[in-house]
Structures are given as C-alpha cells and as structure tokens.
Amino acid sequence: DRYLQGEEIPKYSAMALDMALGIYVDEQAWSKVTALVDLAKDKWKLDPKQKVHIEYAQATAYENLGETERSTPLWAGLASNLLLPQSSRAYAMYYMAKSSMKKKELKKVFVYAQEALAMLLETGGDREKIKDCILMTIFAAESSGRYREALKWAAEYDKYIPLSDPEWASSRF
Numbered sequence: 001d002r003y004l005q006g007e008e009i010p011k012y013s014a015m016a017l018d019m020a021l022g023i024y025v026d027e028q029a030w031s032k033v034t035a036l037v038d039l040a041k042d043k044w045k046l047d048p049k050q051k052v053h054i055e056y057a058q059a060t061a062y063e064n065l066g067e068t069e070r071s072t073p074l075w076a077g078l079a080s081n082l083l084l085p086q087s088s089r090a091y092a093m094y095y096m097a098k099s100s101m102k103k104k105e106l107k108k109v110f111v112y113a114q115e116a117l118a119m120l121l122e123t124g125g126d127r128e129k130i131k132d133c134i135l136m137t138i139f140a141a142e143s144s145g146r147y148r149e150a151l152k153w154a155a156e157y158d159k160y161i162p163l164s165d166p167e168w169a170s171s172r173f
Contacts, residue, residue, distance in 0.1 A: 059095070062074065091116075
C-alpha cells in the first residue's frame with residue numbers, strides 16, 4: 001500500500017500497481033481499479049506497455065460499472081494498440097461493436113463484430129462473446145437489407161448452439 005500512495009517510488013510502485021490491479025480485477029473491485037489507474041496516470045511516469053495494460057483495466061472497470069461513455073474512448077484506442085495482446089484487443093473490438101450497436105451504426109457494428117470474431121476465434125476467446133459477435137453481424141446484415149448474408153451468419157451461429165442448450169429450438173426455428 002505504501003508504494004501506491006502519492007509520489008511514485010521507482011521500480012517498486014510499478015510492481016505494486018501491477019499486483020494491486022490484478023487483485024482488484026480478480027475481486028471485481030471496479031471503483032478501486034479506476035481510482036488506482038487515475039492516480040498512476042496523473043502522477044507517475046509509466047512505460048508504454050504498462051500504460052496500455054492499466055488502460056485496459058480501466059476500460060474493463062468502466063464497462064463493469066456501466067459507464068460506457070467513459071469506456072468507449074479507451075476501447076477505441078486499445079483496439080488498435082499492438083502493445084496489447086491480441087486476445088485483449090479482441091475484447092476491445094467487441095466492446096466497440098457493442099457501442100456501435102447502441103448507436104445503430106450498422107457499418108461499424110459489422111466491421112467491429114467481424115474483427116472481434118476473427119480475433120476471438122484465433123485466440124480461443126469466450127464462447128458467449130463469439131456468439132454475441134455473430135448475433136451482432138446477423139443484426140447488421142439484416143438491418144441493412146442483406147438477408148442472404150444474415151441467413152449465412154444465422155447458420156454459423158447455429159454451430160455454437162448444442163442440442164442441450166435451451167436456445168437450440170428457437171435457433172432451429
């Protein structure tokens with residue numbers, strides 16, 4: 001705790017920051033994440049790799065706090081930042097697609113959802129996020145009058161619904 005107060009203590013504060021953020025994220029203490037990241041960004045000199053990782057933690061915290069207006073600009077920067085692992089960039093793209101869905105920006109929904117889907121599949125990402133990306137793609141295609149493409153994506157979505165899933169019957173229909 002003493003390394004996370006006020007002024008940065010070279011080397012030790014960075015290690016303490018990483019450790020504390022890991023604990024706060026595991027505990028889902030999202031307001032503590034945002035407060036700690038704000039302190040570090042305002043008062044400390046961070047190396048670029050650590051800065052991108054704490055921004056990811058901050059974006060995740062804002063998302064979980066329901067503050068999407070604050071998380072969206074962070075996701076936008078993170079989605080294209082090659083210092084972030086591809087699996088994390090996939091989530092950034094996913095949240096950009098979700099943000100575009102809220103705004104009904106169909107072209108952006110399609111692009112972001114497709115990019116997130118490709119990265120999630122490549123990195124073995126969350127199955128529910130994969131399904132959600134496909135659903136967003138279906139919505140974007142159908143809403144823009146591309147019905148055959150929407151049906152193609154519906155068939156792709158069907159591959160992620162096992163017989164035991166409660167969604168199976170409605171997906172078949």
